[in-house]
Amino acid sequence: MKVSLTVNGSKHKVDVPSNTLLVDILRDHLGLTGTHVGCDTSQCGACTVHLNGSSVKSCTILAGQAEGVHVTTIEGIGSVTDLHPMQAAFRDRHALQCGFCTPGMIMSAIDLVNTSKGLDNRAVREGLEGNICRCTGYHNIVAAVLQAAEVMQGSSDE
Amino acid sequence: MSNADTGIGASVKRREDLRFITGEGTYTDDLNQPGQTYAAFVRSPYARARIDAIDVSDALNVDGVIMILTGADMAADGLGDLPCGWMVKQKDGSDMVTAPHPPLATELVNYVGEPYALVIADSRHAARQGAEAVMTDFHELNPVVNLASAAQSEQIHAGIPDNRAYDWELGDKPATEAALAGAAHITRLDLINNRLIPNAMEPRAALGVYEKGTGDYTLYTTSQNPHLERLVLSAFVQVAPEHKLRVVAPDVGGGFGSKIFVYAEETAVIWAAAKVGRPVKWVADRSESFLADAHGRDHVTHVELGLDQSGRFVGLKVQTTANLGAYLSLFGSAVPTYLYGTLLAGQYRTPNIYVEVQGVYTNTSPVDAYRGAGRPEATYVLERVVETAARELGRDPADLRRMNMIQPGDFPYQTPVALVYDIGDYEASLDRALEAIDYQGFPARRIASKDQGKRRGIGFACYIEACGLAPSQLAIQLGAGVGLYESGEIRLNPTGNATVFTGSHSHGQGHETTFAQIVSDKLGIPFDDVEVVHGDTGRVEFGLGTYGSRSLAVGGSALMMAGDKIIAKGRRIAAHLMQASVDDVSFEDGKFLLAASNQSVTIQEVAFAAYVPTSYPEDLEPGLSEKAFYDPKNFTYPAGTHIAEVEIDEATGEVDLVALVAVDDFGEIINPMIVEGQVHGGLAQGVGQALLEHGIYDEQGQLVTGSLMDYCMPRADNLPDFIVDTTITPCTHNPLGAKGCGEAGAIGSTAAVMNAVTDALGVKDLSMPATSEKVWRILKGE
Ligand code: FES
Ligand code: FES
Numbered sequence: 001m002k003v004s005l006t007v008n009g010s011k012h013k014v015d016v017p018s019n020t021l022l023v024d025i026l027r028d029h030l031g032l033t034g035t036h037v038g039c040d041t042s043q044c045g046a047c048t049v050h051l052n053g054s055s056v057k058s059c060t061i062l063a064g065q066a067e068g069v070h071v072t073t074i075e076g077i078g079s080v081t082d083l084h085p086m087q088a089a090f091r092d093r094h095a096l097q098c099g100f101c102t103p104g105m106i107m108s109a110i111d112l113v114n115t116s117k118g119l120d121n122r123a124v125r126e127g128l129e130g131n132i133c134r135c136t137g138y139h140n141i142v143a144a145v146l147q148a149a150e151v152m153q154g155s156s157d158e
Numbered sequence: 159m160s161n162a163d164t165g166i167g168a169s170v171k172r173r174e175d176l177r178f179i180t181g182e183g184t185y186t187d188d189l190n191q192p193g194q195t196y197a198a199f200v201r202s203p204y205a206r207a208r209i210d211a212i213d214v215s216d217a218l219n220v221d222g223v224i225m226i227l228t229g230a231d232m233a234a235d236g237l238g239d240l241p242c243g244w245m246v247k248q249k250d251g252s253d254m255v256t257a258p259h260p261p262l263a264t265e266l267v268n269y270v271g272e273p274y275a276l277v278i279a280d281s282r283h284a285a286r287q288g289a290e291a292v293m294t295d296f297h298e299l300n301p302v303v304n305l306a307s308a309a310q311s312e313q314i315h316a317g318i319p320d321n322r323a324y325d326w327e328l329g330d331k332p333a334t335e336a337a338l339a340g341a342a343h344i345t346r347l348d349l350i351n352n353r354l355i356p357n358a359m360e361p362r363a364a365l366g367v368y369e370k371g372t373g374d375y376t377l378y379t380t381s382q383n384p385h386l387e388r389l390v391l392s393a394f395v396q397v398a399p400e401h402k403l404r405v406v407a408p409d410v411g412g413g414f415g416s417k418i419f420v421y422a423e424e425t426a427v428i429w430a431a432a433k434v435g436r437p438v439k440w441v442a443d444r445s446e447s448f449l450a451d452a453h454g455r456d457h458v459t460h461v462e463l464g465l466d467q468s469g470r471f472v473g474l475k476v477q478t479t480a481n482l483g484a485y486l487s488l489f490g491s492a493v494p495t496y497l498y499g500t501l502l503a504g505q506y507r508t509p510n511i512y513v514e515v516q517g518v519y520t521n522t523s524p525v526d527a528y529r530g531a532g533r534p535e536a537t538y539v540l541e542r543v544v545e546t547a548a549r550e551l552g553r554d555p556a557d558l559r560r561m562n563m564i565q566p567g568d569f570p571y572q573t574p575v576a577l578v579y580d581i582g583d584y585e586a587s588l589d590r591a592l593e594a595i596d597y598q599g600f601p602a603r604r605i606a607s608k609d610q611g612k613r614r615g616i617g618f619a620c621y622i623e624a625c626g627l628a629p630s631q632l633a634i635q636l637g638a639g640v641g642l643y644e645s646g647e648i649r650l651n652p653t654g655n656a657t658v659f660t661g662s663h664s665h666g667q668g669h670e671t672t673f674a675q676i677v678s679d680k681l682g683i684p685f686d687d688v689e690v691v692h693g694d695t696g697r698v699e700f701g702l703g704t705y706g707s708r709s710l711a712v713g714g715s716a717l718m719m720a721g722d723k724i725i726a727k728g729r730r731i732a733a734h735l736m737q738a739s740v741d742d743v744s745f746e747d748g749k750f751l752l753a754a755s756n757q758s759v760t761i762q763e764v765a766f767a768a769y770v771p772t773s774y775p776e777d778l779e780p781g782l783s784e785k786a787f788y789d790p791k792n793f794t795y796p797a798g799t800h801i802a803e804v805e806i807d808e809a810t811g812e813v814d815l816v817a818l819v820a821v822d823d824f825g826e827i828i829n830p831m832i833v834e835g836q837v838h839g840g841l842a843q844g845v846g847q848a849l850l851e852h853g854i855y856d857e858q859g860q861l862v863t864g865s866l867m868d869y870c871m872p873r874a875d876n877l878p879d880f881i882v883d884t885t886i887t888p889c890t891h892n893p894l895g896a897k898g899c900g901e902a903g904a905i906g907s908t909a910a911v912m913n914a915v916t917d918a919l920g921v922k923d924l925s926m927p928a929t930s931e932k933v934w935r936i937l938k939g940e
Contacts, residue, residue, distance in 0.1 A: 017283070033188035034181015036411075038359045039444035043866035046359060074181035087179040091171055094835045098666030099178025100359040100411030106179065125874040132866070134359050134412050135666045137842030137903070138874040140835060 005066050007032065008076030014063075022061035023047045026073060034074040034103045038132070045131030048104035049073045055111035057104075057130070074103035077110065086110050089148035090141075097135035105131045105141060113149045121146070164678055164685035166894075169831035172671045174664070183409045186363035186380050191437035194365070195224060197427055198285035199440070200275040200292045201449065202267035205301035205521040205859020206314065209265055209274060209294060217277060217291035222284025225434055226292065227426070228275040229262035237261065237429060240420060241394040242486035245637035246324045246495050246517070254324035257315035257519060259485040261395065261422040267296075268314060268484035269523050270860055271449025273422050278434050282441075301521040301859035305481045306458055308518045314484070315519060323482055323491065323517040328499040328575050334512035337473030341464025345547035351535050352926045353456040353481070353853035354846075355869055356528050358665075360411020361442035362451065364424035366431035374402055376696075377428045381407040382417045382663050383703020386640065388695050390420040390488070397429050407693040410665035414843070415527035416451045417665065418705050419488040423450070448864045453853055454528025456481035457494065457535050463543045469553055471508040471562050476539055478515045483524035490526040491517060496636055497532030497624075503573035504540045505584040505620045505797060506562040511574040521859045527705060529843050529904040533623040541619040541909035546922060555618050555913075556592060560585060563620070566887075577624060579795045580890040582823060587885045588620060591799040591821040594881050600803070613806045614816075617913025621800065621906035624793035625898035626711035644708070645700050646716030647785035648677060648724055652769035654762025655687035659785075661701010662713035663693050666839075667900065668832045669709060675828055676714050676894070680721035681761055682748020699785065710828060710896045711794050711889065718893040719786035727782060728764045734775045735759050735767060794889045794897035798822035800841075800906035802914040811934025813849055813915055819881045822902050825888045826895035833899045837882045840903020846872040847904075848911035849927050870927075 001018045004011065007030060014029045026032045026049070035058060038046030047058040050072040058071075078084035086106050089095070096102040105128065112127040113119065119127070124145045125138065133141060164170050177183050214226040239259045246254040263274040277288035302311040302321060309320040338344060365378040375398045381387045384405040392400040410417060423440055431438045442450070457480050464473040480494030499513040544562075548555040563584045564571050571579040600616050607614035627633060630641035647659040658677050664670060674688040691697050701713075725745045732750030733740040742753040749758045767774060768782035803817040820837055827833050850870040854862040863869040888895030908926070915928045919936055 027188075032181070033185075034183070036185070036360070037187070037441075038361070039866050041444065041865045041867050044359065044444070074179075078180065080176045080180055080182070083179070090179050091175040094172065094831045096175060096178055097668070097835060097839060098358070098360065098410065098412040099174070099183050100185065102178050103181050121879065122875075125877075128874045132359065132871050132873060134357055134414070134843075134871070135839045136835060137838035137840075137872075137880065138877055139838045139880050142874065142879070 001063055003063050003066050005069050005071060007071045008073060016063050018063055020063040021059050022066050023058040025063065025066065026058060032073050032075050036100055036103060038100065045108060046101050046104040048107040048131065050107060050111065055108050074106060085151040086148040089144040093140045093144035093147060095136060095140040095144035101131060101133040105133060109145045109148065113145065113152050119146065119149050165675055166679045166828050168675065168829065170671055170675055170685065170829055172668045174668060174670045185360055185409045185411055186365060186378050187441045189365055189378050189408065191365065191367055194437040194439050195278050195280060195434055196282040196285040197276050197278055197430060197438050197440040198289040199273040199423060200277065200289045202263065202270060202272045202274060204267060204296055204298055205270050205303065206299040207267050207296040208299060209263065209267060210297055211295040212275060213293040216293060217288040220284060220288045220291050222280040223277055223288040224280065225278045226275060226288065227430055227433065229260055229264035232262050232429065233260065233264055237397060238395045240422065240425070241390060242491050243488045243639040244492035246326055246491045247637065248324045249327050254491055254517070255318050256323070256486055257318060261425040269521050271523065272484065276426050276430060278430055278438060303520055303522065303855050303857060303859045305456065305479060305518065305520060308520050309516070314521060318519065321519040323486060323519060325516050326495045327514040329512035330510060330574065331512045334473045334475050334510040337510040338462055338464040338475060341472050342467045343465045343551060345463045345543055345550055347461050347543045347546055347923060349459045349461065349539060349542060349923065350925045351455045351457040351459070351538055352847065354454040354528055354851050355448055355853045356414045356416035356451055356454060357447065357871060358412030358414055358416055361444055361447045362417065362421065362423065363441040364427040365437060365439045366428035367437045368432040370435060374404070375428055375431070376404045376406065377424060378406045378408060379424045380410050380417050381405065382410065382413040382665055382705060384663065384693055384695050385661060385701045386703055387420050391425060391428065395425055397425060404696040406696065407663055413665045414529040415454065415531055415705060418703065419452050419526055445865055448869065449523060449861060452487045452524045452526035453483065454525065455535060456525050459539050461539050461543045463547055465547060469551060469558055469561060471506055473510040474502060474508050476502055476513040478513070480515055480517050481520055481522065481525050482517050483522050484519060485524050487524035487526035490524055493527050493532045494535070498536050500575050500577050501533050501536035501622065501624060502540055503575050505564060505622050507564050509574060513575065522855055529840060530901045533901065534844065534905045534908055537619060537621040537905050538909045541621065542912065545618060545913040556588065556597065559618065559620050560588060578792065580792055581887045582795060582797050583885060583887050584620060584797055587798040587821040587823055590883055590885055591801050591819050594819045594821065594883060595801045595803060595817055607805050611808050613808060613918040615804050615914040615918025617802050617910045617917055619800045619906040619909035619913065622795055622797040623902060623905050625796055626708040626790050626794045629791055630789050640702065641789065642702060643787045643789035644702055644712040644716045645785060645787050646713060646720045647699060647783065648717065648720045649783040650724065650765040652766055654765045656681065656683055658688055658690045658717065659698045660690065660692045660713050660717065661698055661703070662709040663704045665704070667704065667709060667836070672710065672828045672832060673714065673717060676717055677721060680718060681724060683761060708898060710894065711892055711898050712788055712790055714894050714896060715892045716786050716788035719788055720784045723784035723786060724782060727784065728761060730775055730778055731764045731767055732759045735773060791891045794825065794892070796822060796824050796897040796899065796902050798902060798906060800910040802907065802910040804911065804914040804918055806918045806933060808937055811930040811937055813928055813930065813933055815845060815849070815878055815911065817881065818845065818878060818907060820903060820906065821883045821885060822899065823885045823887055824899040825886060825897035827884065828896065834882055836899045837903045838880055840901060841880050841907045842872050842877055844904040844907030845877060845911055847926060848908045850876060852927050
């Protein structure tokens with residue numbers, strides 16, 4: 001089937017079998033390999049992207065559901081020379097080790113901060129429950145999200 | 159220029175992060191080759207069966223399927239078995255009994271998920287469909303699943319009675335038994351160390367490329383040790399000669415041991431690439447990872463600790479049955495023996511220790527090193543029995559440990575189980591940990607919890623580990639199949655920056671940062687001018703990769719040695735440039751200084767002169783590139799105290815880990831931020847074992863916990879913030895004074911948490927994981 005979607009601001013048309021998952025469209029057809037696949041049961045969150053502004057696990061979206069959507073992936077939120085506050089905080093607080101869960105974790109965290117007020121340690125832990133990290137023990141991830149939340153919410157209040 | 163912000167001891171932000179946080183990392187699955195095909199493995203649905211016939215005709219008709227290869231095809235091509243890299247000698251001096259392990263099964267399958275064929279197709283989807291269409295006639299056989307009764311069950315492998323790979327011992331049995339007979343008190347405990355499934359977040363993957371024109375093979379794969387992978391594939395499996403095979407481990411998404419081993423899948427992929435004449439790619443589904451990654455732990459143990467009237471440990475006897483799975487994985491034999499029995503002295507002066515281990519085969523996934531590898535199992539046995547002894551004797555668990563600890567004046571300390579500890583200060587970590595958890599305040603907290611219908615418990619673990627496996631000669635005498643040194647090379651480029659090559663491998667540990675810190679510090683070159691290369695046999699001369707918390711202590715030390723050689727040669731060049739004698743030239747902070755003068759030349763000027771030798775010593779080779787192999791003189795011995803505090807809800811049985819303190823002595827620290835991160839990750843895995851994780855097979859040998867829905871991985875809301883700190887006694891025998899930090903978190907925390915849970919519940923033991931259901935049943939008196 002033919003699917004048109006907007007990814008990181010650019011329009012794309014792909015022709016894929018109807019059982020293709022959004023994550024495969026991103027990785028295999030658009031070359032956006034920052035979005036990872038860590039499981040086959042929608043449990044790990046490594047594939048998290050933003051779909052029309054909210055975080056979703058891109059391994060749960062079929063090609064047909066991707067028609068006309070706006071997707072933002074890790075490649076679309078910042079770059080090495082212009083990091084998103086969440087990316088900067090992850091580096092600053094050493095919130096990643098192998099980096100495999102990181103893109104999904106960052107995308108979930110941005111959505112969490114965007115949709116919550118007065119985040120604290122517990123709320124961040126509960127909010128990131130859908131993303132598994134095997135390396136960091138989450139301690140520094142929580143610290144990074146709280147740090148980024150200050151920056152992000154501070155700037156959005158202006 | 160001083161390197162205070164980037165040198166040894168500075169929490170330099172990691173340079174690898176920039177690519178990972180922007181989605182620009184390059185993991186194996188991110189690589190693709192023109193004309194690439196996809197492989198899917200056909201795996202056994204049974205735990206034990208004979209393969210009577212394989213019919214591939216339907217599968218070959220699946221659209222897109224190119225070729226189907228079976229174990230018989232592989233055998234016909236003369237490929238060898240997957241080897242076990244450590245020969246364990248039995249009690250009677252004979253060699254352990256190794257079952258042949260063909261990469262693809264031919265006549266018998268011995269665990270659910272064992273691959274016996276692979277389908278190559280134009281697309282991932284077609285390969286999978288093809289794999290499903292392969293029709294196999296199996297004759298089911300009775301599987302051996304239960305570890306405790308495996309020796310009395312049907313024989314899995316021909317010629318291996320009692321399903322026993324080895325019966326191994328260490329220590330003085332008569333002396334230990336005599337000590338126990340004379341003990342004033344004996345504490346006995348039966349323990350199970352639950353099977354774990356590693357679950358690095360990046361599933362294993364391989365991409366094999368064969369160049370027809372040159373006969374060169376390139377294997378991109380998720381390996382912790384690409385050179386060892388190449389060695390095994392060429393020397394043992396004989397896929398390709400070593401000089402025609404390049405193994406590249408690009409960014410690797412975590413390993414925790416599970417990516418040390420050479421597996422069937424990458425072996426088959428690189429072999430198939432030549433057969434198909436096109437690149438072949440395979441990426442594991444998570445379900446395949448569950449079935450086919452080597453698992454960890456899985457011991458059954460009986461332990462007896464004897465104490466005298468005053469509470470001094472007089473003897474320790476340990477009997478363990480270790481599950482090795484269906485085949486001996488690469489280091490599967492060494493983990494429950496040399497990496498386990500040797501650690502049973504712990505931090506204590508116990509004079510008599512005896513351990514015997516039966517390594518048995520079962521129809522389950524092979525078991526091998528998982529973070530800590532043998533040392534968490536040893537710590538679990540020792541620290542559970544010590545804590546239990548304290549309870550039985552009504553002693554404070556911290557005090558009882560303290561009075562038995564090896565003292566700073568006792569080093570070097572020869573344990574009764576082969577190791578010689580070089581240095582430590584165990585009370586220092588214990589004291590710091592007691593303070594951090596506010597041990598004084600615990601009784602009041604316990605009462606406060608009780609008032610809210612909750613039971614509070616505290617538990618200790620004072621662990622020791624042996625890291626940086628060493629020295630090569632000793633290890634080889636003890637059965638290791640390879641040396642245990644590490645290589646390092648520093649190439650100063652003509653413009654004065656440096657390219658550094660290490661044989662160890664980073665899959666999350668941050669070598670690109672820490673190793674650059676070391677070289678920058680050593681040679682006085684700006685941090686940003688040092689590039690670290692690892693993970694490619696085509697670029698790095700040799701190496702043994704990363705496992706056993708060895709990278710810094712062994713790999714970092716090799717770089718220090720290479721740095722010394724650079725400085726030595728640089729002094730000769732500098733002396734020539736300054737028209738002085740070499741003896742008058744010293745080196746400091748990137749400058750060669752001439753004594754009794756204000757003359758100096760920078761290392762960058764020396765590098766330039768080395769490559770553009772206009773004025774140059776006559777008898778010296780041009781160039782400024784040096785390499786070194788560092789072979790450790792001894793193990794390093796990180797040690798510390800972990801203390802856990804839990805609160806249990808009487809109504810639900812839910813265990814809330816309210817505090818976890820880890821105070822560790824890793825020797826000198828290069829990058830404290832990275833070290834803390836390593837500890838955090840290890841703690842999460844240790845807590846996971848105690849409270850959540852369990853790899854379970856049913857009686858038929860089916861893996862019940864075969865997905866992330868059934869196998870409970872620690873998530874953010876299962877864990878507290880951790881309290882971590884360090885004390886330092888520098889390692890006495892390597893140039894960095896470093897001991898290693900990668901596994902400690904997972905070594906002490908498990909026992910600490912279980913000691914806390916049993917303390918809260920007032921029970922002697924409870925098998926891991928302490929799930930709310932199990933705890934609730936205990937609270938109900940069931
Ligand atoms: S890949 Fe694991 S949740 Fe999508
Ligand atoms: S950083 Fe490795 S899984 Fe999170």
